[in-house]
Amino acid sequence: MKFNLLHTDTHTKARAGEIHTGHGTIQTPIFMPVGTVASVKGVHQRELKEDIAPDIILGNTYHLYLRPGIEIMEKAGGLHQFMGWDGNILTDSGGYQVYSLSGNRKIKEEGVNFKSHIDGSSHFFSPERVMEIQRSIGADIIMTFDECTPYPCDYAYAKRSMDLTHRWLDRCLDHLKKVPEKYDYPQAFFPIVQGSTYNDLRRQSAEYIANTNAFGNAIGGLSVGEPAEEMYAMSEIVCDILPKEKPRYLMGVGTPINILENIALGIDMFDCVMPTRNARNGMLFTAHGTINIKNKKWEDDFSPIDEMGITFVDTEYTKAYLRHLFAANEYLGKQIATIHNLGFYLWLVRTAREKIINGEFETWKTQMVKQMDKRL
Template sequence: MKFTLEKKDPQSKARAATMVTDHGVIETPIFMPVGTVASVKGVHQRELKEEINPDIILGNTYHLYLRPKLDILEAAGGLHKFMGWDRNILTDSGGYQVYSLSANRKIKEEGVKFKSHIDGSYHFFTPENVMEIQRTIGADIIMAFDECTPYPCDYNYAKRSMHMTHRWLDRCMSHLEKLPFKYGYEQTFFPIVQGSTYKDLRKQSAEYIANAGAEGNAIGGLSVGEPAEEMYAMTEVVCDILPEEKPRYLMGVGTPINILENIALGVDMFDCVMPTRNARNGMLFTAHGTINIKNKKWEADFSPIDEMGITFVDTEYSKAYLRHLFAANEYLGKQIATIHNLGFYLWLTREARKHIIAGDFTEWKNMMVKQMDKRL
């Protein structure tokens, strides 16, 4: 992977950059739609490519390992060919799923024993076999195996967990050196900073991850229930330490406002289920605020869903029609809302990039944050 820093905002730490992998160019800042099980829920790959148009999407190691399973993915020639996607893919290592399965897993130094949410069968993830699994899945960017701590988290637990994540990182990197690439292209490896909401731990972890010398770095363990102010404080601490010449990925974040504020702190890459999950519940994000399309006020509003929107659904359908689809429990409504929200998130990060390059990002960001904080 090649990472080129192109422009920095004069009033913040925001930056515009370009990443190049064997599957193409990624212009940052970038939002990565979440395609957990080899599918961005409710969206055809053609719509994803032509309307939403992301440079990169995200898949999940835990889910893909359980279904369709590795033998199917390998027989298909990797995840790209299996799902018909010829652009970049990043895979999360499964650390977050380990966190979310707290009632059905046991963590020890060797790795994590967990119970499948599908059939109750038991499995064991180690730093070594997670690297092997991600080689077989074949994503362009793969993540270290880590433990994502909950919020709130006891200081001593956060410290022990952080050190274990560091030891797991060493094992990941050592094992990865022994594994040949598959499918005729290379993979880029990102380690993950942990440390909960403790500044000293975040500093220590960021220094350890920076010294690992990987091609990119990620920030984990945020957006797990902590106040936004604490998220921003931890992100700032970490971004001040992680090397400027490498991409920074803030995992699982977040609202449109969260994304803009973290871009201002120096983050390049984001993913979150919020645009798709909230869409399925009738919440639409726009540049002028949030719309609950289920509200009666939209019942006879025949204006376009979003006149500023970048996808075909924004101008081809009205608010009244979309509200009707939700009231009738018609799945098309969820699909329309999903395409709209993902289109908006991609527009937002690309617009941020334009303003960073133009040199007026901070002024634009502050204006957008005020506008998007409204309920329409």
């Protein structure tokens, strides 16, 4: 496992780098399609490999633990073998999913008792157990078990939660030393910065996380309802503290504009369900703004889905045809929209990388933010 920082923009804090793992090279900045339950919704693995071609995708410990279960994961030889994906995988530890359960979980020092959203059965996650589960799943990058604070939350709660996350982090690190990797490639570990939207807490947490000297570092607890300006402010504070020679991952973010603004602040890695979820509801992202393909205005528009031809579906299908598929409730419509949105997100970060290397990022970003902030 190795991270090479290749170039830093002269006008912003944007970076271009490479993460090398046992499953290949990840060029940063990168967007990771979300494959929560060993599947990126609506996309066949062949299309994911050939048409979207992300360097890394994301799976989720909570969901994979519940089904198919860890025994199946190990029998298959890990998540890569199970889902037929030979690229990189990152697993979120399940902290956010446990947070989302609200009334169906109880947080205490030892860990979290929770009830399955599937059948109501009772389960327990401790930092140690989550590390063992992620060893069995076998992702290339694994995350610490943390508590994700809601927004808004008062200062006292945010501090208690942050301190608990730090204590859990120490337990994760201790346990990883005792539990060897199960497969024939290394796993990189990322701790997570918390602290809600309080400047001093974010600084404290970033310093604590930086001192662990982990392979990379993540920023959690954002994109949970706070205004975008607060998200950017927290990212800037944290990026100024986290070591420059290690990759930085902003969890669960976000819109195309969010991604470009955070790249400018020094973030390297992103994931979000927005491109796939919005696609299934007929919302398309393009370089010139967002399209609600269900609107009648597209009924007789025989132009490509995106005039720039960013993905293969943009050259094969028209807006009128895609609108027809949604009107007829054909699954193919959701599939085409999903491939388009994921393709656009990957095009966005890849183009950002090119602009960073060429010294054109700031001008390009300003233009793209203005263009994308429109409803077509």
